[in-house]
Amino acid sequence: MIDKYLNELIHYAIRKKLIEAEDADFCKNQLIAILQLAESRISPLDYESEDLALPIILDEILNWAAENGIINNNTVTERDLLDTKLMAVFMKRPSEVMADFHELKRDENVEEATAWFYELNKDIHYIRRDRIEKNVSWRTETEYGKLDITINLSKPEKDPKEIEAAKQAVTANYPSCVLCKENVGYEGRLNHPARQNLRTIPVQLQGEEWHLQFSPYVYYHEHAIVLSAKHEPMRITGKTFYRLLDFVNQFPHYFIGSNADLPIVGGSILSHDHYQAGKYEFPMARAEEEESETLRDFEDVIVSKLRWPMSVIRVKGKNKEKVAEACHMIFQKWSVYNDESVDIISATGDIPHHTVTPIARMRDGKFEVDIVLRNNRTSEDHPMGIFHPHDHVHHIKKENIGLIEVMGLAVLPGRLKDELEELTAALLTADPEKDIASRATIAKHLNWALELKRRHPNMNQTNAQPILKEALGDVFKTILTHSGVFKRDKKGQAAFLTFMRSLTS
Numbered sequence: 308m309i310d311k312y313l314n315e316l317i318h319y320a321i322r323k324k325l326i327e328a329e330d331a332d333f334c335k336n337q338l339i340a341i342l343q344l345a346e347s348r349i350s351p352l353d354y355e356s357e358d359l360a361l362p363i364i365l366d367e368i369l370n371w372a373a374e375n376g377i378i379n380n381n382t383v384t385e386r387d388l389l390d391t392k393l394m395a396v397f398m399k400r401p402s403e404v405m406a407d408f409h410e411l412k413r414d415e416n417v418e419e420a421t422a423w424f425y426e427l428n429k430d431i432h433y434i435r436r437d438r439i440e441k442n443v444s445w446r447t448e449t450e451y452g453k454l455d456i457t458i459n460l461s462k463p464e465k466d467p468k469e470i471e472a473a474k475q476a477v478t479a480n481y482p483s484c485v486l487c488k489e490n491v492g493y494e495g496r497l498n499h500p501a502r503q504n505l506r507t508i509p510v511q512l513q514g515e516e517w518h519l520q521f522s523p524y525v526y527y528h529e530h531a532i533v534l535s536a537k538h539e540p541m542r543i544t545g546k547t548f549y550r551l552l553d554f555v556n557q558f559p560h561y562f563i564g565s566n567a568d569l570p571i572v573g574g575s576i577l578s579h580d581h582y583q584a585g586k587y588e589f590p591m592a593r594a595e596e597e598e599s600e601t602l603r604d605f606e607d608v609i610v611s612k613l614r615w616p617m618s619v620i621r622v623k624g625k626n627k628e629k630v631a632e633a634c635h636m637i638f639q640k641w642s643v644y645n646d647e648s649v650d651i652i653s654a655t656g657d658i659p660h661h662t663v664t665p666i667a668r669m670r671d672g673k674f675e676v677d678i679v680l681r682n683n684r685t686s687e688d689h690p691m692g693i694f695h696p697h698d699h700v701h702h703i704k705k706e707n708i709g710l711i712e713v714m715g716l717a718v719l720p721g722r723l724k725d726e727l728e729e730l731t732a733a734l735l736t737a738d739p740e741k742d743i744a745s746r747a748t749i750a751k752h753l754n755w756a757l758e759l760k761r762r763h764p765n766m767n768q769t770n771a772q773p774i775l776k777e778a779l780g781d782v783f784k785t786i787l788t789h790s791g792v793f794k795r796d797k798k799g800q801a802a803f804l805t806f807m808r809s810l811t812s
Contacts (some may be wrong), residue, residue: 395503447780564666590715
């Protein structure tokens, strides 16, 4: 039976043009070696394929491996380590992938080149299509436009056995982190993901070596990561804006943005400088420009305040250098800006609190950068962050608001899928309060759920899920509003305008 699925895997690789038919026996021998088989009963090209989907093929091979002692505990991590090793048999060497990419790009067809590279990452199972398809996504209408909501089910949760095994695993300092370019081809271990099927494309930004790869857990179309060749900490500097604009000049169909570089308001990985990019228009890109000013010293560069829950300044102009200079000037002014009347404090002693989340794109022949103002102060009332999801929404989400969410795409924890289903059933019982309070998994949602029930007394089996989804969108809007340093009230927006006008003085 294992022979059948190895041959199915060979035929899949030929169908997807990962290998040529002439490579079939060679590749099967490598698969045989990985699985410690003694022989093959039938040659791949003598086998009539059923054209099975890749996840089905791999699941059958992994199940056989677990039954025959090739996988010890049959955990998700161990299965991922093995199926990545199997798929690496069909992956070209990095130099070949780079050559194919640049051949497509040579005719100034960079959009076709990234589309090809994206499909390659899916075909080779680096981006796991079957897991991505499990994500639950929808849009919610708000006064700021439609917000994107995703319940993330693509990243599997580890069971206790895996967590314990990872603790016991031998620690290593190679690669230094999951974003280092040295991950290309790395076999992985229990506490570090396998990357044998990872390939990157070198990109020059401001004369420095960076690499473009795709995220294995894509949250939007062509979700890319652009990482520094050096293992250096995340840091927003004047160079950041020049690099971002360099990138969109080379990849004008992509946006690119950087997480902030301070804890609480920064990304989940601050140890390695990197950006996120992709071919996707986020809700924030469609936000209305409320007020605009021309920066007279920056060759017709225009700055605008966006109508958005967070505090965002849009900078745009035709001259790349001038736009980058203007962004750097805004960042420098914001870094030391104080307005205690609206609780804007840039530092405590020598500890800085101000930073930014910048996002760059090309639009209508102009360079455009959205600069989101951030602050990571804490207080007694808000120990996790003043400009951070407040505790009354922690039952939905309490993690940092990073780049993707700043732009209007909520990435909500996977637990919510089952919790919402359970909550729906409880809300439709004769005594919702008692039913919800008695269930450990959903008791944390009690006050929120009862308020929804009060606002929707006619909630029923048909409309309950849509009501809950719309309410989750409202919670996300609230979270974004919490994260805005200038509040959306009259006083806060007047203070924001004061800062904006200081840029032209």
